[in-house]
Amino acid sequence: MADKTKNGYTSVKTNTDNGDRPATKRSTKIAVWSLLIFNVLLLVALLSLVIGWREYRKKSLTPHEQTICLNCTEMGLDGKEIPEEMAGKITRDTNGNSKEWVCCGYTSDVLNWMVTKAIQDRGTSIKSSIYPLISKECKKTTQAKPSAQVTGISVSGMEKEQTDVIQWNTTESSFMGEGITYKNGRLTIKQPGYYYIFSQIKLRNIPLSYSTSDVSASETLPNHWNHYIFHVSSENGKEQKILESSKSRCEMPSLGDETTSSFGAVFYLAENDEVFVNTSHPQYLAPCEEGNHFGLYMT
Structure with a gap:
């Protein structure tokens, strides 16, 4: 709406819609809180990735004992049943289409069993490659040095x-x-x-x-x-x-x-x-x- 003044100028009155201001403030708050929540979620995700990567790296760097598989006969396990003391340590399975049984387990468990079995069964037909090391036929190779x-x-x-x-x-x-x-x-x-x-x-x-007392002078x-x-x-x-x-x-x-x-x-x-x-x-x-x-x- 325009009004004439004494000087002949026309003044224009501008109407401001005060009702839009609360809506703008609410939108700003929502945007700020959304960004804040987004940053928090992003930070949580980043921390999760770091922790997960550290655990993965720790597991990957931890030394794992190797598994060894041998013919069960060489291990002294001719029967189908696993001895009670080796239950859970050695597994048995057939070798493909053949009827041979293959026994697998951690290297330490397998070697401990083979040594124990060889000592118990001295003089038998165990074909283990480590058996000669403890066989009664071994001869002492070390002698006292002068x-x-x-x-x-x-x-x-x-x-x-x-x-x-x-x-x-x-x-x-x-x-x-x-x-x-x-x-x-x-x-x-x-x-x-x-x-x-x-x-x-x-x-x-x-x-x-x-x-x-006999020595008077140094x-x-x-x-x-x-x-x-x-x-x-x-x-x-x-x-x-x-x-x-x-x-x-x-x-x-x-x-x-x-x-x-x-x-x-x-x-x-x-x-x-x-x-x-x-x-x-x-x-x-x-x-x-x-x-x-x-x-x-x-x-």
């Missing part, structure tokens, strides 16, 4: 021999197997091969023939003590130092102090080769059994 360890220094032996080669106490338990003998501080090899040779000695910074003590293992070739009798260790006097600052020297390594030894232990100052050895030993064993 080894020796002498423990404790023989002071009387060293005084008697008047040598720098360390003399050792020996007993029947010092040797295992065959192929190693002892004489005058030396171990002789009878069976060639690779041997781990080892030694340990305990040193005291005061000579055996002295007491602490200058009389050596600056260091050396520990050796020598090898004597059976071909030419040549002595060769193969291992060496050195201990400084600084490690034993007070009179009567003790220190331990030990080492070991693998060497090839021929038949009739000899090895022995030596030290630069044998008079400073502490002849106790728990701190001194010498030995070797075939690897």
